[in-house]
Amino acid sequence: MLDNKMENVTARLSTIEDRLTSLLDLHLSGSVPASHAARHPSNDTAAPNLASSQDQSVVAEQEAPAPMDVGVPEDVVAVAVDAYFFYCHNQPYSFFHEAHFRRCLSERTVPTHLLLTIVATAGRFCSHPYFAGRVHEASVDCANRAWKLIVSDCFTEGTGTEISAVQTVALLGLFDFTAGRSRHGSAWVKVGMSVRMAQDCGLMLENATHLPYVEQEERRRVFWSVYLLDRLVSCGRGRPPAIVDASCHLQLPCEEVVWKNEVWSKTQSLDEMTNRAFTVPQSQGSFAHVIAMAQILGRSAQYMLQEFNIRSPHPPWDRSSDFAALESDLLHFESSLRIQQPLQQVLAPYISTDGVVDYHTTGPIIFSRAFYHLCYCLLNHPFLLKRRIDTCRTLAPTSFLTRSSDLGWLHAQHMLALIRDARGLGCSFHSSSSGYCATVAGSIIALRTGDSDLAVSQRAQLLLEEALSYLDTLGRHWNNVSSMATVLRRMVYDGFLGGSLCSSELQRANITLAEEETLWAVVDYNTMSSTVSEESLNNNQDLSSIWLDSWTDLFGVPGDQLAPLTPNPL
Secondary structure, three states: OHHHHHHHHHHHHHHHHHHHHHHHHHHHOOOOOHHHHHHOOOOOOOOOOOOOOOOOOHHHHHHOOOOOOOOOOHHHHHHHHHHHHHHHOOOOOOOOOHHHHHHHHHOOOOOHHHHHHHHHHHHHHOOOHHHOOOHHHHHHHHHHHHHHHHHHHHOOOOOOOOHHHHHHHHHHHHHHHHOOHHHHHHHHHHHHHHHHHHHHOOOOOOOOOOOOHHHHHHHHHHHHHHHHHHHHHOOOOOOOOOOOHHHOOOEOOOOHHHHHOOOOOOOOEHHHHHOOOOOOOOOOOHHHHHHHHHHHHHHHHHHHOOOOOOOOOOOOOOOOOHHHHHHHHHHHHHOOOOOOOOHHHHHHHHEOOOOOEOHHHHHHHHHHHHHHHHHHHHHOOHHHHHHHHHOOOOOOOHHHHHHHHHHHHHHHHHHHHHHHHHHHOOOOOOOHHHHHHHHHHHHHHHHHOOOOOHHHHHHHHHHHHHHHHHHHHHOOOOHHHHHHHHHHHHHHHOOOOOHHHHOOOHHHOOOOHHHHHHHHOOOOHHHHHOOOOHHHHHOOOOHHHHHHHHHHHHHOOOOOOOOOOOOOOO
16 A cells, blocks of 8 residues: 555656646747746736726737736735734744835735735734634635745746745745644745745845845845744754855844834844854844844754754763853853843833833844743753763763753743743734744643652642643644644653653653653654644544645646635625
């Protein structure tokens, strides 16, 4: 049966390859079928005029094609754009300058594929009747249509890569990554494509000084958002990042208020900001701090999740080890992130006396702190640390194990306190990656519920319930966060309630293969995001067909018709 399935996979992939090759040959010979050209306008096509006039002649349409209909009512697009900038912008990605985007929207110069992607991304937060009872269906339809336009415009016509295409592919990669098992298979490839497209545009270089300041900064932020996405999806086994730090020759994002005012500001590069030998201290914007934490997070994931020695093979307690270097870098940023100051005090300038929050500014501040605590949680997670120590040829010092256990527990508590304080202040912290932060911290807390100290055990139980409640809330909007709540509960149900994993006996603890997989699921971002739901298992859904459909959708079949969405009856 497995052989038959693999033959079926091979045959379908061969069909896709043959059709793409045939289409490319036709294009190069100048004989692309008119029907295909009509369905797939070039990337220069502007966003549609949904009320386009009907008195255009057929000849005029052939000479200057009218903008393609998005297939979504104009008021729905407007609501989705508002929702995107309210709920998604700087959470934590910063792909757009809002005022510039809205100007382009009013001028109808936003590409159709990008508008569809915005609707797909923000639909989960929209209360418009159009999405009532069909949020997932409508969002997936928009994402599929956007991807097919990208494939036809960018991958078969030989056109140069536009920054809008990078924004679209990166957001579609994020959409697939967070949509659950049915779409997760293609997410890793789409994120990788967004990296190559960004590099093809030269976004990692300061080479666009001829553009207005607002567009220069948007190019930087698109690259750094792709960098951030690359680092976050790499928080798993066998998932090395695609972007090399040494290739990032552009400056970091400027302060939010500077960008809003559309003026230029000189900032440090990533290397300058992370280099402690750099003698000129400089204040950085909050999104720059997010990128700095993402850089350390990426290295922490490589070291702890992928067991990759970055600089040296020394054991974690050795001062020359990668573990020590990572902790040292985190200490270096403790003051610039103002970790010791209460969150309310740090955010006070961005919350009015009436309680109105500047979400675009507070978001990066909260995320930089969350990633800071996440790094400590990964470095000191009992399960990951045991695996790391097991590669050493000597027993770990008891003092190191005790210190690490205490640090992991401390920062797990800080993570939950950060979430609690941010929500209490009315701030926005509800992305898929915030769910990952809560899950990793929650897994450390779950281990402490079986602590021999009754006070610690009782506190851990309360915090665990708080973490699960937060994940349940996020899970209403993100399919993969719903899976995170499931895997964290499964960890508790399977009996991982402390014991030797939270003591100096860590190195001697015995973990079965089944237990190991359960623990991997609460620290590996990819595993927890692609976990098969209980409903799929109960329905005996064919997982091979899910995998195949995910890859078939990746490059599509050129002959597929882009059927417009059917709006909900109002």
